[in-house]
Amino acid sequence: MSSLKTGMNERLRAAWRRNRALLQRSVLASAMALASLAAGAEEALPSLRVSQPWSCVFADHDLAFSVTVTAARPLSGRMGWSLAVAGRTVFRREQAVTSTPDKPAEVDLRTQLPPVKPGVVVAASLSVVLMEDGVSEPVAQLTRPLWIFPEDASHARHERLRELKLQVFDPERKLVPILEEAEVPFETIQSSGALEGVQAGTIVIGPGVAPEDNRGLWSVLAGLAAAGRPVLWLCPGEGRLNVPGAANSQLPAPMGLHLQRTDIITQLDKRLDASGWPPDGKLVGVSFELSGTGETTVLQVCPGDTAWPWFCAEFATGGRLVLCGFDLVDGWAAGPVPRFLFARMIEWLHESQKKEERQ
Template identity: 40%
Template sequence: MKKAFFIRLASRRSKRETAARWVAGLLTLVVFAGADADAPRVAIAPPAGSSNVFGGEPVEFPFVVTSAEAVRGRAGWVVSIDRRTIARGEQDLSVDPGRPAPIVIRWDVPPARDGIVVEARLSAVFDGVTRDVPLWIFPRDPFAGRVRGPGMPKLVLFDPERTTAPILEGMGLSFTSVRGSDAFEGLTDCVLVVGEGTSLDEFRGLADRLVQTAERGLTVLCLAPSAARFPLPGAEGVNGARPPSLCLRGREVIRQLDKRLETRSWPPDGRVIASTIALTSERERVVGTVSPGPGSGGWPWFEAEYPESRGRLIVCGFAIVRHWESGPTPRYLFARILESITEKNEDSAREILNAPRP
């Protein structure tokens, strides 16, 4: 009897365990089915273009909607500033698997006041999914209320290709032009700007003279040279002062100078970098070699500082002049570079004045 009872009890327990497993499986199925039901059917990608625009101009921003299944409905978009809606719109939208569809924001940007940059927010909504992106609205004049006037560094321009002078003239910036590197030796208390697209290799000794000019206390700003080869300051076998540090940077330096500026793509062709500088070996010396375009494996920003003389050498490979009229970032980057030069010069001057006297 005991044996039969034991067998019967085990059978009942087995049935209970089987039932429990079945219920657990059913609950799991319900949970997963609910998760699938709540999961968004669509994904909205932000616009691929720039997040910077000029005030007072019409703009177009296409968000891209994708889905693994066919979805039909109404899509909406909103432009807001300080949580206030200033523009909105709707459109019919059909999305099929493998066939993305755009939500297009077309908007007349209001004029921007000089010296004031406004942050707006673009929002696209479809099938219960919302995607937000920031948009910065800039006035056309990057120097209004910034470095133009008494705080503006004195500019001396060497521009054999005549690419940069028209830009400075158009912005109302004062500068002095020099035609040859022989004039560098007499320069004092200024920023020496080498115009964009200059080939330093075409002018004998030009690269060396730029380094020497920075060594003796001036700031040298070389805008996207088309070609150059110069001894690396401070490297073994190179004459001249040794800078405490050398900096090679990528696109992130743009955001370090101004977090609002665009680093991914500059209109109209999407190119941000005009030339890069790489470290190479030549005759058992380390040299900086400038090559056109972003694909040479180099960096678009090179900087050497000489704290004792307060000099700096900056080689900026971003296509500032080439894209000057295409969007806010190039001109505001240039203004911020000049502003940072002024700030560093003022900081250096204060350090000298506040240094303990022997």
């Protein structure tokens, strides 16, 4: 009797093990099937991508964006898009679209933007919806927030800019013509030697000025900033600059040094694009790389976006010494960010002085 019970128990345990193995295989197969279905469904979903990275545009100009439709299978349908300005839809259009895996559709979105009042920046949004033939719900959609800017960045700032007394040294003649056309008030400094006598105002160095061709300029600028002057040098030419306060630099020591990437743009004004500017998406002209020479620490000015495009030394007097690698001049006419960023930088250079005065 005991042996009979033992044999039955063994057969039951063997059957349970077989059933458990079958159940595990079944659950695994179901999970793999579900994962395959989910992956297939996800892969089949089309996507929309705006080719242009910027969101800031000029009022009363043509809006020109292109949207790429990517699909894992052949797709035919219609794309609808609309433009809303200050919460009100001002333009709407729809067109047929066909996209295949080996040939994504490219759709151009164009319209005339409305004018805005001088000095007023208006929020807008571009909405795109993709409908597939035979499907009642959108298969893809996106919304691109936009900011519509007037052309004149110095409207209502003229008096303030006159008070800030821009002193411009621009031997390459790249910045001066732009400021003249924009009617920005400034005075021209004819030589780097004349900078030492500047007792007031905001010192701005135009782009392309090479340190090696203007020896002593960096030392003068550091001295002016240490004395409380706001100093801005746009896109220096290639060369090396000693870091103020570093060992053996023989330059005044600041309270702090800051190296930043493009995030400084949105810190200055959250509306401004920090990922790309028209016409080609480029926004960094030069960048600044820290390196050691064996004697001291230097900033190497390098072409392109290879390191930090922003360097700032802040002094106890409230003076600031800024190297800006953003390509403001070349992008000035193509979009609003360079001119509005320039105006904002000039204001920001003086904010530390206000803090010093309050203290």
